[in-house]
Amino acid sequence: MDSLSRRHLFGAAGTLMGALATLSVLGADALISEARAQGPAKDRLVIGISLEPPVLDPTKNAAAAIREVTTPSIYESLGRIDRNGAIGPGLAESWSISEDGKEYLFKLRPGVTFHNGEPFDASMVKFSLDRLFAADSTNPAKSLYTDIDKVEIVDPATVKVTLKSPNSFLLYSLSLGDAAIMTPKTAPTNDKSPVGTGPFVFKERKEGDSITLEKSPTYRDPGSIKLNTVIFKIVKDPSAQVNALLAGDIDAFPGFQAPELVERLKKDPRFAVVIGTTEGEVILATNNGKKPFNDLKVRQAIAHAINREELISAESGYGVPIGSHFAPHNKAYVDLTKTYPFDIAKAKALLAEAGYPNGFEATLKLPPVGYAQRAGEVMANQLGKIGIKIAISSLQWPQWLSEVFKERNYDLTIVAHTEANDLDRYARDGYYWGYDSPEFKAKWREVLAATDFTKRDELLKEAQRIVSRDAVNGFLFQLAKIGVWKKDLVGLWENSPTPQVDLTGVYWK
Amino acid sequence: MLEFLSRRLAAALVTLVLATIVVFAVVEVLPGDPALVMLGTDARPDTLAALRAKYGFDQPLLTRYLQWIGGLLTFNLGNSHAYGTSVSKLIGDRLVVTLPLSALALGWAALVAIPLGVFAAWKHRRPGDWGVMGFTQIGISVPNFWFGIVLVLAFAVTWQWFPAGGFPGWQEPLKSVHALILPALSLSLGEIAILTRVTRSAMLDTLREDYVRTARAKGATERRVLFHHALRNALIPVTTVAGLIAGFLVAGAVIIESVFRLPGVGQLVYDSINNRDLIVIKNVVILFTILVLTVNLLVDLAYALLDPRPRIRA
Numbered sequence: 001m002d003s004l005s006r007r008h009l010f011g012a013a014g015t016l017m018g019a020l021a022t023l024s025v026l027g028a029d030a031l032i033s034e035a036r037a038q039g040p041a042k043d044r045l046v047i048g049i050s051l052e053p054p055v056l057d058p059t060k061n062a063a064a065a066i067r068e069v070t071t072p073s074i075y076e077s078l079g080r081i082d083r084n085g086a087i088g089p090g091l092a093e094s095w096s097i098s099e100d101g102k103e104y105l106f107k108l109r110p111g112v113t114f115h116n117g118e119p120f121d122a123s124m125v126k127f128s129l130d131r132l133f134a135a136d137s138t139n140p141a142k143s144l145y146t147d148i149d150k151v152e153i154v155d156p157a158t159v160k161v162t163l164k165s166p167n168s169f170l171l172y173s174l175s176l177g178d179a180a181i182m183t184p185k186t187a188p189t190n191d192k193s194p195v196g197t198g199p200f201v202f203k204e205r206k207e208g209d210s211i212t213l214e215k216s217p218t219y220r221d222p223g224s225i226k227l228n229t230v231i232f233k234i235v236k237d238p239s240a241q242v243n244a245l246l247a248g249d250i251d252a253f254p255g256f257q258a259p260e261l262v263e264r265l266k267k268d269p270r271f272a273v274v275i276g277t278t279e280g281e282v283i284l285a286t287n288n289g290k291k292p293f294n295d296l297k298v299r300q301a302i303a304h305a306i307n308r309e310e311l312i313s314a315e316s317g318y319g320v321p322i323g324s325h326f327a328p329h330n331k332a333y334v335d336l337t338k339t340y341p342f343d344i345a346k347a348k349a350l351l352a353e354a355g356y357p358n359g360f361e362a363t364l365k366l367p368p369v370g371y372a373q374r375a376g377e378v379m380a381n382q383l384g385k386i387g388i389k390i391a392i393s394s395l396q397w398p399q400w401l402s403e404v405f406k407e408r409n410y411d412l413t414i415v416a417h418t419e420a421n422d423l424d425r426y427a428r429d430g431y432y433w434g435y436d437s438p439e440f441k442a443k444w445r446e447v448l449a450a451t452d453f454t455k456r457d458e459l460l461k462e463a464q465r466i467v468s469r470d471a472v473n474g475f476l477f478q479l480a481k482i483g484v485w486k487k488d489l490v491g492l493w494e495n496s497p498t499p500q501v502d503l504t505g506v507y508w509k
Numbered sequence: 510m511l512e513f514l515s516r517r518l519a520a521a522l523v524t525l526v527l528a529t530i531v532v533f534a535v536v537e538v539l540p541g542d543p544a545l546v547m548l549g550t551d552a553r554p555d556t557l558a559a560l561r562a563k564y565g566f567d568q569p570l571l572t573r574y575l576q577w578i579g580g581l582l583t584f585n586l587g588n589s590h591a592y593g594t595s596v597s598k599l600i601g602d603r604l605v606v607t608l609p610l611s612a613l614a615l616g617w618a619a620l621v622a623i624p625l626g627v628f629a630a631w632k633h634r635r636p637g638d639w640g641v642m643g644f645t646q647i648g649i650s651v652p653n654f655w656f657g658i659v660l661v662l663a664f665a666v667t668w669q670w671f672p673a674g675g676f677p678g679w680q681e682p683l684k685s686v687h688a689l690i691l692p693a694l695s696l697s698l699g700e701i702a703i704l705t706r707v708t709r710s711a712m713l714d715t716l717r718e719d720y721v722r723t724a725r726a727k728g729a730t731e732r733r734v735l736f737h738h739a740l741r742n743a744l745i746p747v748t749t750v751a752g753l754i755a756g757f758l759v760a761g762a763v764i765i766e767s768v769f770r771l772p773g774v775g776q777l778v779y780d781s782i783n784n785r786d787l788i789v790i791k792n793v794v795i796l797f798t799i800l801v802l803t804v805n806l807l808v809d810l811a812y813a814l815l816d817p818r819p820r821i822r823a
Binding site: 236 | 539540541542543545546547548549550551552553556559560563591592593594599602603658661662665666669672673674675676678767768769770771772773776777780782783784785
């Protein structure tokens with residue numbers, strides 16, 4: 001090896017580095033001028049989302065992010081959930097329900113076309129509903145549809161759904177993305193190239209970065225859609241979310257996850273910060289099947305030890321106190337926050353009655369989500385005041401699902417139950433709380449059988465009371481929805497009755 | 510020479526086989542059920558079982574290991590469970606972000622660190638040296654993600670010279686390089702500090718050599734002594750360390766990619782662990798094992814070419 005070739009080596013390296021540096025500077029210059037020349041586009045919207053949808057088919061995976069991106073923009077269902085959580089017509093124009101609540105007749109909307117040009121008719125509805133409850137179905141929400149006995153095509157514009165037993169939540173379930181209507185031709189490939197009937201067509205996906213939708217040329221009412229391009233950008237890190245908004249890379253963040261960073265955005269005159277409601281009840285989930293939590297007195301003691309104001313202040317004040325497993329904005333809600341009011345003396349007395357005058361030790365397993373981490377510290381402190389010594393352990397999400405949810409190997413955990421109408425979990429056998437109440441199960445059967453919705457609301461109130469009285473879990477607060485978007489953007493949902501981003505009424509002022 | 514080469518190659522292969530066993534074992538003992546992660550809390554037991562059977566999670570460990578190795582040998586890595594796309598495409602799409610990012614960071618680090626190190630050695634035990642050493646102390650201590658956030662606040666939010674994050678894709682090459690500048694800067698901070706220190710101490714060693722004194726004695730200019738005589742020999746340890754740093758850069762990219770929302774390999778690994786997308790984790794880790802082994806092999810070869818001694822000893 002002589003010095004000549006070594007000199008070549010170093011020379012080449014030097015040239016390469018020089019080139020890199022020059023390229024950097026050139027790149028910067030060219031782009032600054034380009035960025036400044038671009039004005040804001042009025043038909044284009046960049047939406048930030050904090051989790052990436054793994055696939056683009058809600059019938060294959062439970063991730064909420066899939067629903068945010070695809071329903072109802074790409075896929076539609078028979079019913080449609082509106083911004084207040086009410087069910088209106090979707091791909092079904094109207095429906096009628098038989099007296100006994102077992103037969104649903106759906107009249108389908110005419111003039112609907114799939115993005116691939118196929119006209120929509122009853123055969124697609126039968127195909128899509130049949131695969132929900134089929135024996136080999138891998139739909140994540142299969143359990144919502146197992147009451148369905150059969151789906152029949154009456155004529156190309158009418159479908160009859162017959163149930164084995166009445167289910168007063170069926171219309172709601174059939175309005176979810178899990179029951180999206182697909183065509184048999186594209187159903188197998190919808191996870192990568194989704195085809196639906198919605199106002200937007202899938203254009204491209206850059207894994208790990210973004211998903212781009214464009215206005216559908218075949219949509220039945222094209223005039224109502226004001227946006228031509230919608231880009232969902234994935235931004236996981238909360239401070240990166242704030243920076244992306246401040247730098248103008250993103251126009252809207254409908255589900256902003258970091259309340260502690262919101263103040264900064266509130267002060268910025270370009271943004272509107274909109275606080276709304278969600279279906280997420282944050283609970284101190286309790287293993288009712290395990291000592292000492294199988295003792296009602298212990299659970300009542302915990303309920304008395306909960307200081308909700310303090311927990312909500314850890315959420316920077318965003319959140320509404322709850323006393324049962326039910327969302328305060330629902331019209332069937334009943335305020336039960338005073339069932340076991342905050343009272344440390346009473347809590348201690350109950351613990352002593354249960355045989356734990358000096359308290360006991362317990363673990364609190366927390367999933368890796370902001371609200372649980374924040375509430376976890378506060379909760380451990382509050383329980384410490386009545387003598388329950390908490391050891392906190394933080395789990396990854398898959399670990400939480402296996403250890404806590406599936407194997408029920410836990411004492412306490414904090415988690416938000418984000419589905420609507422999820423009071424039914426208290427009637428489930430083998431659910432991770434280990435709560436088994438014949439009284440509640442009977443009440444829930446009544447709820448399901450009630451086709452008169454006023455009667456159903458009354459029954460729902462009674463069901464909430466049972467759960468609250470039994471102090472099944474610690475009921476903490478309802479998660480707030482923090483939406484941040486540019487002030488001249490109109491029409492995004494203020495509340496989140498279901499995890500979807502409805503873009504049909506969205507436009508720039 | 511041939512014997513030396515074949516020995517090194519055999520050692521690398523044995524390492525690789527051991528690595529596949531370790532990686533497989535670690536991935537398999539990760540707590541968490543991939544099917545449960547995909548289908549969520551409402552999934553029925555029969556649905557979970559159906560999905561496990563579909564992806565072969567119910568097969569015996571040995572079968573699954575052999576299937577994976579078979580796939581590796583035939584370059585058929587299979588499909589990601591979470592994304593449904595082919596693993597090789599998934600990794601390929603991410604490498605085009607992470608490799609340029611690391612290269613840019615390494616290039617930038619070398620460009621800054623070598624002159625700084627030479628300068629510090631030249632000003633040995635004088636204020637210039639102290640200044641540089643102070644800077645490297647900060648560079649090693651400051652977490653690079655924090656530095657990244659500060660860079661974004663300054664250059665993307667306040668002055669808007671650079672995007673705050675994201676990656677446009679190489680069909681827009683200028684924009685892509687532009688998007689990688691701030692991440693590369695924050696990624697390189699720690700590496701600059703390390704390389705500066707290595708350059709400085711290597712320079713101090715060579716500056717003490719007799720031949721440098723001879724060069725000075727025969728009246729060579731200070732610049733010629735520093736760059737022509739001393740630096741050239743000092744660069745050998747510097748190159749070695751720069752090679753080692755390349756591995757750390759990929760690890761550092763996990764966090765930097767998150768701060769700047771770059772769809773790189775680091776993010777892919779992070780997401781795959783969270784999704785329990787076992788097949789992706791296994792293949793990415795093995796790919797990087799192969800990369801590191803190759804780099805080591807090349808460094809060994811380069812030594813053998815540059816310096817005859819290891820060849821003889823080997």
